[in-house]
Amino acid sequence: MAYKIKSAECTVCGACEAECPNIAISLKKGTYVIDPAKCTECQGHFDSPQCAAVCPADCCVPA
Amino acid sequence: MGNVVSLDSIFGLGQLAPPAVMPAAPETASGCSSSSCGSSDGPADMDPAVWEKVKNHPCYSEEAHHYFARMHVAVAPACNIQCNYCNRKYDCSNESRPGVVSEKLTPDQAIKKILAVAQEIPQLSVIGIAGPGDSLAAAGKNTFATFEMLQKKAPDLKLCLSTNGLALPDHVDTIAQYNIDHVTITINMVDPEVGAQIYPWIFYKHKRWTGLDAAKILHEQQMLGLEMLTSRGILVKVNSVMIPGVNDEHLLEVNKAVKSRGAFLHNIMPLISDPAHGTYFGLNGQRGPTAQELKVVQDACEGGAKLMRHCRQCRADAVGLLGEDRGEEFTADKIEAMGFVEYDDEARRTYREHVESERAGRNASKAAAQADVRESIGFTVDPILIAVATKGGERINEHFGHAKEFQIYEVGPNGAKFVGHRRVDQYCEGGSGDVDTLDGVLAAINDCTAVFVAKIGGCPSKSLADAGIEPVDRFAFDYIEESALAYFKDYAERLGQGVVQSRAGQDAVIRTGALTARRA
Numbered sequence: 001m002a003y004k005i006k007s008a009e010c011t012v013c014g015a016c017e018a019e020c021p022n023i024a025i026s027l028k029k030g031t032y033v034i035d036p037a038k039c040t041e042c043q044g045h046f047d048s049p050q051c052a053a054v055c056p057a058d059c060c061v062p063a
Numbered sequence: 064m065g066n067v068v069s070l071d072s073i074f075g076l077g078q079l080a081p082p083a084v085m086p087a088a089p090e091t092a093s094g095c096s097s098s099s100c101g102s103s104d105g106p107a108d109m110d111p112a113v114w115e116k117v118k119n120h121p122c123y124s125e126e127a128h129h130y131f132a133r134m135h136v137a138v139a140p141a142c143n144i145q146c147n148y149c150n151r152k153y154d155c156s157n158e159s160r161p162g163v164v165s166e167k168l169t170p171d172q173a174i175k176k177i178l179a180v181a182q183e184i185p186q187l188s189v190i191g192i193a194g195p196g197d198s199l200a201a202a203g204k205n206t207f208a209t210f211e212m213l214q215k216k217a218p219d220l221k222l223c224l225s226t227n228g229l230a231l232p233d234h235v236d237t238i239a240q241y242n243i244d245h246v247t248i249t250i251n252m253v254d255p256e257v258g259a260q261i262y263p264w265i266f267y268k269h270k271r272w273t274g275l276d277a278a279k280i281l282h283e284q285q286m287l288g289l290e291m292l293t294s295r296g297i298l299v300k301v302n303s304v305m306i307p308g309v310n311d312e313h314l315l316e317v318n319k320a321v322k323s324r325g326a327f328l329h330n331i332m333p334l335i336s337d338p339a340h341g342t343y344f345g346l347n348g349q350r351g352p353t354a355q356e357l358k359v360v361q362d363a364c365e366g367g368a369k370l371m372r373h374c375r376q377c378r379a380d381a382v383g384l385l386g387e388d389r390g391e392e393f394t395a396d397k398i399e400a401m402g403f404v405e406y407d408d409e410a411r412r413t414y415r416e417h418v419e420s421e422r423a424g425r426n427a428s429k430a431a432a433q434a435d436v437r438e439s440i441g442f443t444v445d446p447i448l449i450a451v452a453t454k455g456g457e458r459i460n461e462h463f464g465h466a467k468e469f470q471i472y473e474v475g476p477n478g479a480k481f482v483g484h485r486r487v488d489q490y491c492e493g494g495s496g497d498v499d500t501l502d503g504v505l506a507a508i509n510d511c512t513a514v515f516v517a518k519i520g521g522c523p524s525k526s527l528a529d530a531g532i533e534p535v536d537r538f539a540f541d542y543i544e545e546s547a548l549a550y551f552k553d554y555a556e557r558l559g560q561g562v563v564q565s566r567a568g569q570d571a572v573i574r575t576g577a578l579t580a581r582r583a
Contacts, residue, residue: 011151012167015141018201019269046269053271056142056151056196
């Protein structure tokens with residue numbers, strides 16, 4: 001159970017990284033990636049996955 | 064004037080030689096140091112403390128924009144709202160031109176770039192963070208990290224930032240702490256019904272909000288943030304994007320609402336909309352305003368919050384005077400290659416002193432020219448528009464063919480005032496003129512009676528005259544406003560004799576393409 005970032009659509013703005021409660025998102029080789037081992041889809045933290053809610057390109061989706 | 068950096072040496076006049084005798088600074092200026100003149104040359108209706116804050120800020124003072132340069136550093140790519148005029152593949156289009164991408168920088172890279180630019184461009188007075196997303200999204204981390212370092216490394220530079228206002232109330236204390244005394248908020252509506260047509264969603268308190276809820280929250284945050292800033296004495300400029308049919312008439316309400324909350328300036332900008340930009344408005348055919356539509360709304364707001372008309376809707380990585388972008392000279396690779404850059408403010412100090420001496424006495428000379436017009440022609444003749452080719456310093460000092468924009472002045476019995484600018488493609492490239500480009504220039508200044516230039520060739524001169532726009536080079540290198548008034552006096556006499564015709568009712572085209580012009 002984790003989210004992923006569709007890198008082709010990502011604008012590399014970093015909004016998701018700032019919102020992630022699990023510090024699961026980082027910049028790797030010029031694109032942001034979600035560590036599936038750390039991602040909880042924000043359960044226990046918020047009503048909805050924060051990366052998907054903030055992403056301007058709507059490219060954070062269930063893996 | 065011995066140790067003064069002359070404008071001409073700074074601007075590089077190219078093949079144009081300055082006149083043998085430059086107009087001398089008035090007697091009253093001699094021996095007057097930069098600060099002891101107080102507000103003598105500031106506008107009569109402005110608090111001296113406010114004038115001191117804005118007089119060297121090109122985005123806050125129309126006069127300063129002729130003399131001073133700004134620089135935006137693109138350290139804030141994240142955003143917390145979606146606007147219908149913005150496609151996030153590119154930069155935010157309320158502060159940047161769509162279709163172009165800013166070079167994103169880390170705070171460390173930004174500091175190095177600022178120091179390098181400051182050494183090259185002594186007119187630099189302001190560092191702003193305008194995105195390319197929202198400067199306060201993602202907790203404003205990069206924005207404040209940059210300002211914290213900059214305040215220590217180059218304390219003479221003014222700091223400013225630009226925001227959509229959603230996160231503003233959370234950061235007002237930090238803004239005050241870093242001495243950021245200029246903040247711009249983009250406010251397009253004060254009615255959520257209007258807002259819902261502009262903002263499809265916002266991200267607030269860990270949730271995506273849509274529709275009326277989103278617009279209502281954004282509106283409340285904007286008003287709260289504005290009040291918090293002005294109550295702390297921080298100057299606030301409000302930017303509004305004019306969207307015909309959506310918020311054009313509503314902007315009068317916006318103007319009243321922001322004025323009552325203490326906004327210092329209101330900047331109404333035309334919507335930039337093109338299907339190629341992939342924005343919602345671009346794709347559904349929403350058009351931007353014409354030059355006269357924009358001017359009508361701006362004029363209607365006159366008397367409310369003070370209007371700003373010299374905005375160039377710069378990119379989030381713009382460098383230079385407002386009409387130019389020297390960003391190409393300072394890319395990350397070039398900055399990296401420069402090695403260690405030291406802080407040295409001597410050239411900037413000298414330049415600022417030079418500007419102070421230029422300014423001294425200008426108000427008196429403008430008033431004298433205006434009185435002369437009133438005395439000789441009274442109030443019988445309607446004001447006219449004049450397009451001016453200038454590279455700064457409030458002088459007519461650009462060749463017609465080299466102009467990448469024309470500044471528009473309205474001149475009449477009440478004086479000459481700057482009312483806007485029109486971007487054009489440079490007519491003359493490599494020594495020869497291009498006919499298609501000339502048509503574009505004619506369309507851009509079609510509502511003007513005359514165009515003031517330092518020099519112009521015979522061919523474009525004839526085309527302008529055929530289109531009913533008089534090319535005028537007899538004021539080359541003189542001050543714009545005084546020249547405009549002298550021209551108006553002459554025009555009024557010729558109008559009385561029936562030699563010239565009024566151009567009332569003409570409109571012009573606002574160019575909406577991306578800023579592609581490179582510095583010649």
